[in-house]
Amino acid sequence: MADITVPVLGESVTEATVGTWMKAPGDAVAKDEVLVELETDKVSIEVSAAEDGVLSEIAAKEGDTVEIGALLGRIGSGSGAAPAPSAPAAAATPAAAPSGGGDSVKVVVPAMGESVTEGTLSQWLKKPGEAVEVDDPIAEIETDKVAIEVPSPVAGVLSETLIAEGTTVGIGTEIAMITAGASASAAPAAAAPTTAPAAPASSSAAVAPSVRRISAENDVNPADIPGTGRDGRATKGDALSYVAQGTKSASAAPAAVARDIGPREERVKMTRLRQTIAKRLKEAQNTAAMLTTFNDVDLTEVMAMRSKYKDLFLEKHGVKLGFMSFFTKAVVHALKEIPAVNAEIDGTDLIYKNYYDISMAVGTDKGLVTPVVRDADTMSLAQIEAEIGRLGKLARDGKLALSDLQGGTFTITNGGVYGSMMSTPILNPPQSGVLGMHRIEQRPVAIKGEVKIRPMMYLALSYDHRIVDGKEAVTFLVRVKENLEDPERLLLDL
Template identity: 70%
Template sequence: MTDITVPTLGESVTEATVGQWLKSAGDSVEKDEVIVELETDKVSVEVPAPEAGVLSEIIAEEGATVEIGALLAKLSEGGAEGSAPAAKEEAPKSDDAPAASDASGETVEVTVPAMGESVAEGTLSSWMKQPGDAVSKDETLVEIETDKVAVEVPSPIDGVLTEIVVSEGETVEIGTLIARISAGDGAAATPTPTPAPAASAPAPTSSSSAPSGDAPVSPAVRRIASENNIDPSKIPGTGKDGRATKGDALAYLEKKPMEKTASAPAPSATPRATGPREERVKMTRLRQTIARRLKEAQDTAAMLTTFNDVDMTNIMSMRKEYKDNFEKRHGVKLGFMSFFVKAVVNALQEVPAVNAEIDGTDIIYKNFYDIGVAVGTEKGLVVPVVRDCDALSLAGIEGAISDLGKKARDGQLSMQDLQGGTFTISNGGVYGSMMSTPILNPPQSGVLGMHRIEQRPVAINGEVVIRPMMYLALSYDHRIVDGKEAVTFLVRVKEALENPERMLLGV
């Protein structure tokens, strides 16, 4: 018998609320399979099974408040293997379906994996394999899009894809059965046809369509309600006894009418008809999230932009002189972005408000410098984060940016790659932008926009000369950053870039 307890939940977090049990007593579980979700006032934490077995007893019910180390459930060993024959007996026995007892091996079910903190569902984007195709272990079968990243689901075994249970475009939750694979080489001489969308696992129905009322409010729901000035009792709850979960709160925010934008045209109740030269394409989850977060930033922050320009002569000369030796020594190309990251870190150290965030009525100052670098991909804009930039060399920064950019373009970014940035840099200059006003990436308080370098006449020592100039734009949250601080920050960035030797020498 194995005890499942509340894990360490992060610095300063001492308790949590049991949000949702994904397994019931008597269910078989696999090692590392998520069995329960805990909600804190900061994050949602998924608790996996430490080993394969049967969930024999649930100690802490949904809605209960538990402390670190508290007993959640008990897991008995050896049950998972014993349940396998029963699963085989329930396999389809139609003439079109392969027999589970085929000599080539057993049928293995493919389910939606855990996709990261607070991600409960996704949209099945595209199948890379079709029924009847041979697959290798760890070969990608299907891609699932969430509101944060695209997740590739690999094959757990070598075999043949015998059945696709969920069609493209369907919404799936963690643990939903999406396909079946027969182990071995000749497992599926006659694959099962792809079913109609109705065959996908139904979404769980709400246990209560009414608001959560007097039901206990979890810390996560309380925080979301406080940050968005909403009454938590008005959030319809789907949890036990009508309790609102974190997912309920986020869904309520998306559906909540925007009083601040009452002048905006109301969305049509039914989609309008498309014309003969129009095409209607459903927005991806990533694009929907980008749209929602950018609009939230405009609605919640007192956003203002200040501008300056920078003479790129010295950086361009330094880069031209040393780029070949730099690449030979470090294995990465010397670009402009590493200089900008270093300049930003220097400015953030002098003006800490730009590196802070608002949490309710408090300001959280961050004494670390994790810089988000906006990357444009075919699916939309993502902002992977380069960690501890104050401790990295130019080569370390260039290498990290190169690796993250490749992962972004290949759709390989993880949740960890996208979370926790303290400041963002967006380079519109690569697309030819001369000037723009970038939008904040909440909860950050500042974002720096880079633009194209162009030859312009400037006055130096009483003479007009032609210099490579770039406009810089700092958008900031005026609730926390004063105008003087914003201008000072941008001036420090300009000074560091125009005198890179002083910046790198720390003088």
């Protein structure tokens, strides 16, 4: 007898509504077969069978509100159990049996953050037959925003991998088996297949309620939706992608054919993070009325202050005094004066934010991410430098949590570290402003009728003209310039 319970639903989500049961009491079920769909205010979650058997009881009826861990139903043993489905592309060959084995423990996909229900198993960090310790990362799952490591729940030996690299997996999906307390076998382990191509949706596979609903709303046939789920079943994401492409039927337009590549070309699949970056940047261009205004800033005073106090600052606070803390303080000061740059559009409403969570663009091997410095207006220069350093290290190590990336009100991006002289930064939706920093150059400038050589930097403010007027944008950038050219203004709140 196995209980069917409500899984973790994501950050801040504590309850759900029971959607459609796809099986009735007495029906045979196979392991990993979808039994019921739960609807939250954010996402739809499918609950699958943990083992073969017969659905003996339904405890929560359609329309009931249930909390995490609540009993949905039970699976009992029985001769009427459905035969196990044919081996999917992602199935792995079991490893050589470990010696001294104990109980087999399932490894499942953990909760991946608010509104995130699936990811791509990008890499196995351990191979079947290898010993693992508690909390050892055994696999990496890449979502639209961050990469998440799946830890081992017990010490033992990774006996089997159930999912191939490149496969899309949802929360709660079983991806591996670990033999608890076992020692590694000397025999080489068979690795999982390296590819898991998407199969066309099977007409016999159960259609998820979310797929049926999306199909009905957009007048498409659910059977035409190419599926990437288990046994070729279409997921909610497949349905949304299908509709977004404007496809009304399988015969409406031929599938795009990848072009042949030459002998000196290489084809590499875009990561989910890179696909999301591309999608969001294009959405920003298509949605916002984006303009960019420019100015330059003389950093003589900031550089003199850094030079004078950098050793004492490091000795007292344990972090180096950089430029980003000055720019963050200057931006926050300007945002308080020009609140439209810190606001966002929600339908036909404007939302003004009386807090200052500054997103910092960080370049990584996998793409650009924007972790957030929370409540920057309440932080000292030392606290800002420490937080930027912490978030930067997490970004480069691929260990940012979704909570580190969500909720920024304004973005700062520093192309100067790569040598950029000038650029037009793109908005980070739903934010209405982004400040672009550039390289510092010694340039001749006229000061009180005399030509001086000063450390100058071009600044660029891209803004959404739907909410920020040109006068406000220019004033904002002038305030940033004034605060940096005379840092004492920040101390005196002028």
